[in-house]
Amino acid sequence: MSRAERPGRPAAEPAGPAGPVAATPYGAVRGRYEHGVAVFRGIPYAAPPFGPHRFRPPVPPEPWDGVRDAGSFGPTAPKPPYSEAFAKYLSDPVVPGDECLNLNVWTPEPGPGARLPVLVWLHGGALTRGSSAVPVYDGRAFARDGVVFVSVNYRLGVEGYGLFPDAPANAGLRDQLAALRWVRESIGAFGGDPDRITLCGQSAGAISTGALIAAPQAQGLFRQAVLQSGPPEASERDKVRRMVRRMAARLKVPATAEAFAAVDRDLLLRTQAEVGRLSSPVLGGPAFGIVVDGDLVPRDPLQALVDGDAARDARLLMGWTREEYRLWLVPGGLLERVDRLGAVALAGAMARCHCGHEVVRGYRALDPRAGTAEIVGQLVTDHLLRRPLHRLADARPGSSYVYEFAWPSLLPGLGACHALELGFVFDTGDVPDSRRLAGEGAPQELADTMHRAWVRFVTEGDPGWEPWDATHPVRVLGDGAPYTALGPRDAELALWTAAPAPAPAPAPAPVPEAAPGTPEAAPGTPADGVAVRAADLRAVVRRLRRTGGIRGA
Numbered sequence: 001m002s003r004a005e006r007p008g009r010p011a012a013e014p015a016g017p018a019g020p021v022a023a024t025p026y027g028a029v030r031g032r033y034e035h036g037v038a039v040f041r042g043i044p045y046a047a048p049p050f051g052p053h054r055f056r057p058p059v060p061p062e063p064w065d066g067v068r069d070a071g072s073f074g075p076t077a078p079k080p081p082y083s084e085a086f087a088k089y090l091s092d093p094v095v096p097g098d099e100c101l102n103l104n105v106w107t108p109e110p111g112p113g114a115r116l117p118v119l120v121w122l123h124g125g126a127l128t129r130g131s132s133a134v135p136v137y138d139g140r141a142f143a144r145d146g147v148v149f150v151s152v153n154y155r156l157g158v159e160g161y162g163l164f165p166d167a168p169a170n171a172g173l174r175d176q177l178a179a180l181r182w183v184r185e186s187i188g189a190f191g192g193d194p195d196r197i198t199l200c201g202q203s204a205g206a207i208s209t210g211a212l213i214a215a216p217q218a219q220g221l222f223r224q225a226v227l228q229s230g231p232p233e234a235s236e237r238d239k240v241r242r243m244v245r246r247m248a249a250r251l252k253v254p255a256t257a258e259a260f261a262a263v264d265r266d267l268l269l270r271t272q273a274e275v276g277r278l279s280s281p282v283l284g285g286p287a288f289g290i291v292v293d294g295d296l297v298p299r300d301p302l303q304a305l306v307d308g309d310a311a312r313d314a315r316l317l318m319g320w321t322r323e324e325y326r327l328w329l330v331p332g333g334l335l336e337r338v339d340r341l342g343a344v345a346l347a348g349a350m351a352r353c354h355c356g357h358e359v360v361r362g363y364r365a366l367d368p369r370a371g372t373a374e375i376v377g378q379l380v381t382d383h384l385l386r387r388p389l390h391r392l393a394d395a396r397p398g399s400s401y402v403y404e405f406a407w408p409s410l411l412p413g414l415g416a417c418h419a420l421e422l423g424f425v426f427d428t429g430d431v432p433d434s435r436r437l438a439g440e441g442a443p444q445e446l447a448d449t450m451h452r453a454w455v456r457f458v459t460e461g462d463p464g465w466e467p468w469d470a471t472h473p474v475r476v477l478g479d480g481a482p483y484t485a486l487g488p489r490d491a492e493l494a495l496w497t498a499a500p501a502p503a504p505a506p507a508p509a510p511v512p513e514a515a516p517g518t519p520e521a522a523p524g525t526p527a528d529g530v531a532v533r534a535a536d537l538r539a540v541v542r543r544l545r546r547t548g549g550i551r552g553a
Contacts, residue, residue: 019071020110022189025182027064031110032071037143038110040190042074045182046101046175049155055167055257058101058178074102076131077156078265080273085331089411090419091433092125093133103179104132106139106149107191114148114191117198119458120183120222121151122176124203124230124419127288128157128276136434141427145455148192152179154208157272158247158260161288163240167257169293173215176208177296180221197222198458202422206230206318210392211290214301214310224461226454227318228425229418231388232301235289242286246275282328282338282352282380302388306395315461316396317454319403319474320385323415325377330413338373349376353383355496362495378492386489387496393468400468401457404488407446407478410439416478424478427451446478453477 019030020038031040046058053059075097082090109116119142123130132151139149152175154160160172168174184194199222201209209225210232212218241255248255250271251263260268279287292299304310329335338345346360353359363375370378393400405421414420414437423434424447434442453463453475465475465484472487 021067022105022110024186024189026061028067029070030067031105035140035144036108037140038105038107038190039140040070040105040107040110041072042099042102042104043068043070044074044099044102045152045179048098049101049159049171049175050098054261055159055162055164055171057168057171057174061099061101073104073131073133074153075100076133077153078159078269079125079129079131079156080269082129083332089327089331089414089437091134091136091436092129093131093135095131095133100153100155101175101178102132103150103152103182104139105187105190106143108143108146108148109191110189111191112188115188115193115196116146116148116191117196117458118148118150118183118187118192118194119198119200119454120180121149122154122199122201122205122208123151124201124205125156126279127161127172127204127207127290128272128279130156130204134433135431136422136426136428138426138428138431141451142455142458145451147455147458148187148190150179150183150187150192152176154179157288158244158268161240161290162244162257162260163237163291164244164255164257164260168295169291170296173208173211173290173296176212177215177218177221180212180218184221195223198224198226200226200228200454201230202228202419203230207233207290210305211297211301213314213316214299214304215296216298216310217296219311224315224457225317226457227316227389228421229320229324229385231318231385231392232305233290233388234292234297234300234302235287237291239286240289240291243272243275243279243288246286247271250275281384282325282334282349282376302392306391308395314399315457316392316400317403317457317463318389318393318400319405320381320389321405321416321418321420322479323377323408324381324385324418325374326413326415326417327419328380329373329377330417335373335413338376339371342372345372345376349379353379355379355383358498359495363492366491382489382492382496387493390472390489390493393472397469398467401463401465401475402468402473403453403463403465403475403477404485405450405477407443409437410441411437421450421477423447424450425454449482450477 019032021028021030024043029040029043031038044061047053047061073095076095077100082092121137123132123137132153137151139151142149154175155172163169183197187194199209199212206227207230209227213225214232245255253259290297329338393402406416408415409417409420420437423429423438427447428434429442429447457463466473472490473484474488476483476485
């Protein structure tokens with residue numbers, strides 16, 4: 001697939017009568033023709049989630065008269081900026097305004113009758129950052145290739161995932177559900193087929209996708225799904241509640257939605273960023289997440305899907321990058337600091353992942369050249385991503401397709417890191433924001449291959465390789481020519497079930513701080529003899545703080 005534009009439209013047409021017009025349940029919108037496709041931006045699917053709607057489930061927007069201009073991205077949800085270390089690699093535009101519950105549509109054939117397949121995109125960002133306005137997520141390549149593409153904004157952080165005694169949980173997930181209902185009802189007017197909708201997300205967007213696959217209220221709103229570097233999961237309610245309580249303590253207000261709604265919005269964001277500094281996947285501090293709420297999420301989504309309670313016939317495309325952890329550890333120099341911590345870092349990883357020494361020894365035996373940071377990173381990746389995705393695929397053989405993205409970034413240290421595949425899936429490697437993570441000169445042929453596979457899955461329900469079965473086929477993309485490997489992670493993942501679970505130590509004594517000048521454990525120090533306990537994880541955090549290794553993302 002080349003980047004050449006299809007003939008018949010100029011690269012961009014001015015606003016006005018020539019712009020495409022489509023009807024929505026709340027009024028008509030006028031878009032633009034860009035690069036041969038029609039684009040509608042900033043269409044509200046729900047009312048602004050502020051004032052009386054703050055911390056409440058979404059409600060429909062007010063209808064409008066006439067034709068509303070849809071030429072620009074709508075407001076983004078309130079969010080703190082990335083730290084300087086992460087902003088070097090990840091872009092996150094901010095569009096001010098309260099109407100942040102909006103979506104965008106790219107379509108090759110606006111108007112009813114086309115009945116084209118639809119892809120709905122949920123962005124990542126740890127449920128605290130990101131938006132549909134990130135340039136990497138431009139949907140023109142999908143529309144160019146016959147897919148109606150929809151990208152969604154939803155509430156983030158404490159506004160979307162705070163857990164309060166006086167407000168329903170999972171407001172951001174409820175926003176996504178409202179957007180899906182809008183798509184189901186409205187997409188025909190934009191050339192889409194409401195019976196051929198694929199839901200797709202990456203990282204937190206994939207976790208959200210997994211929750212919606214399992215949600216009884218979302219059944220029938222989409223036919224199949226793509227989960228990129230994120231499994232179905234539910235966070236511990238206490239972990240989410242701790243975020244709210246720590247914010248409340250800093251703000252000196254009660255931990256209620258009513259009290260938080262009275263706090264200045266910028267102050268609330270700054271406080272959220274300060275409290276969330278330890279929320280990286282490796283450190284596992286308190287974080288916002290989707291929780292079981294007895295309503296939209298009646299039980300753990302992964303367990304519901306594994307048990308076959310929901311979406312039994314949904315086809316799934318899912319996978320990971322080969323070195324997910326490098327985006328978590330490389331910015332700010334955390335990779336080197338974890339290597340220096342040696343045995344203490346490994347003990348912290350075992351506590352984080354609830355595994356014992358046998359698992360760590362097995363990883364070392366499988367890759368004797370790996371340093372401490374690589375073992376820690378792969379342990380956390382397997383715990384958070386590969387193990388649950390394997391479980392999901394095992395429960396749905398014949399309808400699950402699994403991939404591994406293996407191409408290493410051209411920037412030092414990043415390798416095949418988290419989020420690197422996005423510029424290839426969207427075929428947006430030519431935009432500067434993609435090059436911030438991939439570097440200059442990313443291979444176009446890999447983008448052609450990956451984008452074609454995603455288009456084929458959306459269109460035909462089959463990305464072009466064999467579905468999951470007892471041999472565990474994984475399509476490897478970016479390690480030379482595409483190939484299928486059988487069970488490439490099976491040896492590592494088998495260690496988790498073969499090894500006995502570590503017995504919790506009763507009331508362990510805290511690990512003391514190292515005295516000034518005490519040498520850190522050398523990289524590669526065996527974990528044998530190190531007690532696996534929560535205090536070890538706290539010790540890792542303290543040492544990383546002392547060496548400057550923790551910075552808020």
